[in-house]
Amino acid sequence: MNKGLLIALEGPDGSGKSTQIALLEKYFLDKGIEVVRTREPGGTKISEKIREVILDNDNKEMDDMCEALLYAASRAQLVSQVIKPAIAAGKVVLCDRFVYSSIVYQGIARNLGVEKIKSINDAALSGLEADFVFMITIPYDKGIERKRNQKTLDRLENGGDDFHKKVFEGYTKISEMYDKIELIDGDNTIENIHKEIISKVESIVKI
Ligand code: ADP
Ligand code: TYD
Numbered sequence: 001m002n003k004g005l006l007i008a009l010e011g012p013d014g015s016g017k018s019t020q021i022a023l024l025e026k027y028f029l030d031k032g033i034e035v036v037r038t039r040e041p042g043g044t045k046i047s048e049k050i051r052e053v054i055l056d057n058d059n060k061e062m063d064d065m066c067e068a069l070l071y072a073a074s075r076a077q078l079v080s081q082v083i084k085p086a087i088a089a090g091k092v093v094l095c096d097r098f099v100y101s102s103i104v105y106q107g108i109a110r111n112l113g114v115e116k117i118k119s120i121n122d123a124a125l126s127g128l129e130a131d132f133v134f135m136i137t138i139p140y141d142k143g144i145e146r147k148r149n150q151k152t153l154d155r156l157e158n159g160g161d162d163f164h165k166k167v168f169e170g171y172t173k174i175s176e177m178y179d180k181i182e183l184i185d186g187d188n189t190i191e192n193i194h195k196e197i198i199s200k201v202e203s204i205v206k207i
Contacts, residue, residue, distance in 0.1 A: 001033060001207050004087030006128070008098035011136035012167050013157050014143030014150075015186045016193060020136070021094050023194045028092050031207060036086040039096035041074035044081045050074040055154035062155075068106040068117060075099065076124035084128060098130055100174055100181070105156065108170030109163055114177075131205075134197055135175055138186035140168035 007024065009017040021037060028035045041051040053059065054070050086093050099121045107117035144164055147157055175181045184196055201207070 001092075001205060002090070004090050005092045005132075005205065006083065006087060006095065006130045007092065007132045007134070007201070008095040008100070008130040009134050009136065010097060010100045010171070010181070011184075011186060012138060012140055012143045012164065012171060014146035015136035015138040016190065017096050017136060019190055020134075020193060020197060021096050023190070024094050024197065027194075027198060028094075028207075033207070034089075034091040035094060036082060036091050037094045037096075038078060038082055040078065040098060040101065041071055043074075043078040046077045046081075047074040050077075055156060057155050057158060059155060064106065064110045064112055067110070068102065068112055068120060071102050071106065072120045072124040075102075075121065076126075079125055079128050095130070098133065099125060100133060100135070100178070103174055104167055104170035108173060109159075109166035114174075130180070132201060133178070133181045134184050134200070135171060135181045136184045136186040136193065137171065137175075140164040142187070 009021055011017055018039075021039075025035050025037050040047075041054055042048045050070050050073055054062075054067060054074075083093050083095070102117050102121055103114055106112050107114040141161075141164070144153075144157065147153060175183055182200055184193055186193065188196075
């Protein structure tokens with residue numbers, strides 16, 4: 001591998017993204033490849049502060065457009081401070097969520113419109129694209145049930161059944177819109193999902 005790589009994991013809450021990111025990090029480190037692991041919203045000091053504001057259960061009155069702009073603001077800081085420099089240095093960047101989350105959650109589930117969310121995020125990304133986008137699919141009720149067993153739910157996770165149903169439908173919709181998105185069945189063992197992701201990366205990039 002002689003150039004940087006951006007791999008993003010996408011999918012509904014509880015689909016297993018963070019679990020797979022941890023395994024991917026180990027896979028690359030074992031091969032002696034430098035890895036930068038990050039998450040959205042978050043991944044920098046400023047972006048983690050924005051994350052706190054977005055996910056705070058107290059912020060019930062947050063306007064949907066304010067929410068969308070905060071996600072984009074967190075992303076802009078992460079892209080310029082962390083992702084672009086890491087890729088320029090030839091590292092592998094593993095992103096727990098990326099712009100596709102905004103297209104689904106804010107564009108489709110919050111009904112702000114895919115085009116509007118894309119244009120806000122074009123500004124945040126300033127030309128950056130992921131090399132791989134793996135979208136882990138899982139029935140919406142199963143994902144949120146896993147989250148409930150793992151932690152206290154945040155403001156978005158507490159969005160209710162209708163919201164999570166729309167998120168699930170949104171992911172299905174965007175997987176048909178973007179050729180780049182590789183679908184991965186999340187209703188499988190953690191190890192099998194890892195093997196599937198690795199085999200897709202290795203089929204395209206010489207590691
Ligand atoms: P996400 O980052 O997509 O929200 P996590 O990786 O945090 O999801 O996983 C949510 C919960 O589900 C965790 O408790 C994790 O151990 C569990 N989990 C992850 N992947 C699987 C899987 N393939 N099968 C069963 N449980 C899983
Ligand atoms: P996440 O960090 O995946 O939650 P957790 O670590 O608790 O599993 O994401 C937080 C929430 O933010 C999640 O419900 C999805 C939502 N989200 C958006 O609505 N838009 C976005 O652009 C991103 C990145 C996340």
